[in-house]
Amino acid sequence: MNFELTEDQLAVQEVAREFAEKKLKPRAEEFDTEARFDMDLLREMGELGFLGIIIPEEYGGGGMDAVSYMIAAEELTRGCASHAAAVGLSNSLYGYPLLTYGTEEQKKKYLPGVCAGEKVGAFALTEPGAGSDAAGLSTTFKKTDNGYILNGTKIFITMGAVADNVIVFATSKKGSGPRGISAFLVDKDAPGYEIGTIEKKMGLKASPTTELIFSDCVIPQENLLGKEGHGFRIAMSTLDGGRISCGAMGVGLAQEAFNIAVKYSKEREQFGKPIAALQAIQFHLAEMSIMIENARNLVYKAAWKKDQGQDYSLEAAQAKLYASEISTKVTHKAIQVLGGYGYIREYQVERMYRDARVTELFEGTSEIQKLVIARYLLK
Ligand SMILES: Cc1cc2nc3c(=O)[nH]c(=O)nc-3n(C[C@H](O)[C@H](O)[C@H](O)COP(=O)(O)OP(=O)(O)OC[C@H]3O[C@@H](n4cnc5c(N)ncnc54)[C@H](O)[C@@H]3O)c2cc1C
CATH class of the missing domain: 1.20.140.10 (Butyryl-CoA Dehydrogenase, subunit A, domain 3)
Structure with a gap:
C-alpha cells in the first residue's frame, strides 16, 4: 500500500494551497462579514482548472482523478469554505450528472463555460416539503408538444442566485415516488423562472443559498437530462x-x-x-x-x-x-x-x-x- 501522493497530485496541492493562501485566506473574513461571493475569484478558479478538475478535457475540464479533486477541495476550503463550495458544486453536483447522463449537445453546450468559471451551474433537488425524503417532491412537470412545463419551488440552492443553468428535479405526479421523477436543465432566462429569497445563514455566508420558483416554466424537449423517470x-x-x-x-x-x-x-x-x-x-x-x-x-x-x-x-x-x-x-x-x-x-x-x-x-x-x-x- 502506498500513501504517497503522485507528482500530479502534489502539483495540484501546491497550486491550490498557494491560491488559497494568497487569494482566499486574506479576504475570507470580509466575504463572510459581507455575505458576498466574489465572481472574479470564481473565474480565477476556473482558469486554474479547479472548477472542472474531474471533467474530461474535451468538455473544458482537467481530466484528473477524484483524489486530486479531494486534495484541491481540502486546500481551497482552508482558504475560504464558501468559495471552495463552488468547486464541489461545479464538479460534483452539476458536472457529474451532466457528464454522465447528458447528451453530447448538452455537454458541449453547458460544461465548458462552467469549467472556465464564466458560467455557473446549480443543482436543485430540495424543496420546502422534501429534504431528506428526496423522492417526495412537489415540483411537477407536464409534457407538452414541444417540451415540458415546470411548476414548484426549490429551496436552499447553492449559487442559485447567480446560476446560468440549473439541474432541476420534478415529478410527473406528486406522490408517485422515485419513478415519477425526471431531471431538467433549466436556463435562467427560461420563461417562468424566478429567483426567490436569498437565505441568511449561520455559516458559509459568502455562498449564496437561494429559493428558486418555477411558475409554468417552459423547458424545451432537448433540456430533459437523461430519460424520463430516471431523475431519482x-x-x-x-x-x-x-x-x-x-x-x-x-x-x-x-x-x-x-x-x-x-x-x-x-x-x-x-x-x-x-x-x-x-x-x-x-x-x-x-x-x-x-x-x-x-x-x-x-x-x-x-x-x-x-x-x-x-x-x-x-x-x-x-x-x-x-x-x-x-x-x-x-x-x-x-x-x-x-x-x-x-x-x-x-x-x-x-x-x-x-x-x-x-x-x-x-x-x-x-x-x-x-x-x-x-x-x-x-x-
Ligand atoms: C447551506 C446549504 C446549502 C444547500 N445546498 C443545496 C443545493 O445546492 N441543492 C439542493 O438541492 N439542496 C441543498 N441544500 C439542502 C440540503 O441538502 C438539505 O437541507 C438536507 O438534505 C436536509 O433536508 P432538510 O433540511 O429538509 O431536513 P429534514 O429532512 O427535514 O431533516 C430534519 C431532521 O430529521 C432527520 N431525518 C429526516 N429523515 C430521517 C430519517 N429517515 N431517519 C432519521 N433521521 C431523519 C434529519 O437527519 C434531520 O436531523 C442545502 C442546504 C444548506 C443548509
Whole structure:
C-alpha cells in the first residue's frame, strides 16, 4: 500500500494551497462579514482548472482523478469554505450528472463555460416539503408538444442566485415516488423562472443559498437530462460524488483550525509559560490530529475507489459522516485552545466552526449517511 501522493497530485496541492493562501485566506473574513461571493475569484478558479478538475478535457475540464479533486477541495476550503463550495458544486453536483447522463449537445453546450468559471451551474433537488425524503417532491412537470412545463419551488440552492443553468428535479405526479421523477436543465432566462429569497445563514455566508420558483416554466424537449423517470437515480448517484467533496471540505476546515490552534498555543503564555506546555492543551491537539488524519484517509479511500471504477457509495457515506462530524468537533476544540480569543472574529476559528456545521447537513444529513451505511452493512 502506498500513501504517497503522485507528482500530479502534489502539483495540484501546491497550486491550490498557494491560491488559497494568497487569494482566499486574506479576504475570507470580509466575504463572510459581507455575505458576498466574489465572481472574479470564481473565474480565477476556473482558469486554474479547479472548477472542472474531474471533467474530461474535451468538455473544458482537467481530466484528473477524484483524489486530486479531494486534495484541491481540502486546500481551497482552508482558504475560504464558501468559495471552495463552488468547486464541489461545479464538479460534483452539476458536472457529474451532466457528464454522465447528458447528451453530447448538452455537454458541449453547458460544461465548458462552467469549467472556465464564466458560467455557473446549480443543482436543485430540495424543496420546502422534501429534504431528506428526496423522492417526495412537489415540483411537477407536464409534457407538452414541444417540451415540458415546470411548476414548484426549490429551496436552499447553492449559487442559485447567480446560476446560468440549473439541474432541476420534478415529478410527473406528486406522490408517485422515485419513478415519477425526471431531471431538467433549466436556463435562467427560461420563461417562468424566478429567483426567490436569498437565505441568511449561520455559516458559509459568502455562498449564496437561494429559493428558486418555477411558475409554468417552459423547458424545451432537448433540456430533459437523461430519460424520463430516471431523475431519482441521477440525483442519488450525483450525491455519492458530492458527499466525498463535502468530506474534503470538512477536513480542510478542521486542518486550518488545527494549524491556527497549534500556532496560537506556542505563542500564548499563561502562568509564565506557553499554553502548549500544558498537558490539557497537548491532549486537545493530539485528539484533533487523529480525527483529521482519519477523516482524510476515509475521504481519500472513497475517492480512490471511485477512480478504480468500484462502487464507492458506502465509503462516500462513511467519509462524509465522519469528516463532517469531526470538522465540527475539531473547530470546536480549536476555539477551546484559543480561549476567549477563539470566540473573537479576528482569530478566524469561530468562522470555521460556523462553516463546518453545515457539512453535517447538506448533501444528506448525518442521520441519512448512517441509513446509507447501515443499508450496506445489512444487505
Ligand atoms: C447551506 C446549504 C446549502 C444547500 N445546498 C443545496 C443545493 O445546492 N441543492 C439542493 O438541492 N439542496 C441543498 N441544500 C439542502 C440540503 O441538502 C438539505 O437541507 C438536507 O438534505 C436536509 O433536508 P432538510 O433540511 O429538509 O431536513 P429534514 O429532512 O427535514 O431533516 C430534519 C431532521 O430529521 C432527520 N431525518 C429526516 N429523515 C430521517 C430519517 N429517515 N431517519 C432519521 N433521521 C431523519 C434529519 O437527519 C434531520 O436531523 C442545502 C442546504 C444548506 C443548509
